[in-house]
Amino acid sequence: MRILVVGAGATGGAFGTLLQEAGRDVTYLVRPRKQEVLGRDGLRFISPTADRTHPVKTITGPDASGAFDLILITVKATAFEGVVGGIGAFVGLETSIIPILNGMAHVDRLEQLYPGQVLGGLARIVATLDGDVVRQQTALTSLTVGGLNGNAVPAEVAQELNVPGIDFSLVDDIVGALWEKWAFIAAAGIVNCLFRAPVGRIIDAGGEPRIMEAISETEAVAAAAGHPVSDAGHGQAVGLLTERGSAFTSSLYRDLSAGLPSEAEHILGDLARRARELNVATPLLDLTLIQIRAGLQG
Structure with missing residues (x-):
């Protein structure tokens, strides 16, 4: 071929x-x-x-x-x-x-x-x-x-x-697999971009409950769209995003921090739009988008 x-x-x-x-x-x-x-x-x-x-x-x-x-x-x-x-x-x-x-x-x-x-x-x-x-x-x-x-x-x-x-x-079910990955990278983007730090520092500052809320938000959108995240996928997301001392940051956060073009609208903006259509509340996602968009305008 x-x-x-x-x-x-x-x-x-x-x-x-x-x-x-x-x-x-x-x-x-x-x-x-x-x-x-x-x-x-x-x-x-x-x-x-x-x-x-x-x-x-x-x-x-x-x-x-x-x-x-x-x-x-x-x-x-x-x-x-x-x-x-x-x-x-x-x-x-x-x-x-x-x-x-x-x-x-x-x-x-x-x-x-x-x-x-x-x-x-x-x-x-x-x-x-x-x-x-x-x-x-x-x-x-x-x-x-x-x-x-x-x-x-x-x-x-x-x-x-x-x-x-x-x-x-x-x-x-490739669509389900794509949604599962999307839910994770969106949650990671929320966590890093909203709190502007690697996972370990966010946890040290008392942010673990908010991390779990971010994961719940993105997975709720996936479920409402008909593509619930698997138990294994959820466990992997929690493991990566709540590891103490972790230096993990999302590629979205790294691009924004470096002043590079980012996939913020493709990853977070589109997810927020679908959440509204599905009547799923996503307060942390919405706050993250406001911060990103306001920062880009500045």
């Missing part, structure tokens, strides 16, 4: 490298500056087990490439709208599209544009972009995919993605 990876950042660069190393036909859709760097230096991916650099195929927009068989969208939500309108030239009638982003708004948007061709995707990887180098901090590299609206994942798509280095799995 011809695979188009939209974005060559931490997630796209890592998964794209592993697919390429397994002999898959991978092309990256990137900005012109990124194309220049990759053309000159190649794509360098440093994982806990290897440091390698590969030449890669890149495009910057519609050209003679035609339709791809599989499109992986790996950009952050802040860049999503900028790329979603530009992939149309690469989508054929048999193209499968897997967005790997947090939240759910992107799934709804793609389903409107390409009904029946979108699959749910959930990646777990701890990686960052250091300049133009992809650095992976832990060995965790998993990709979970599932069909939407009763559609099955094509067998050839599953076969293409099941490669060494990627812990690949298919699930029946």
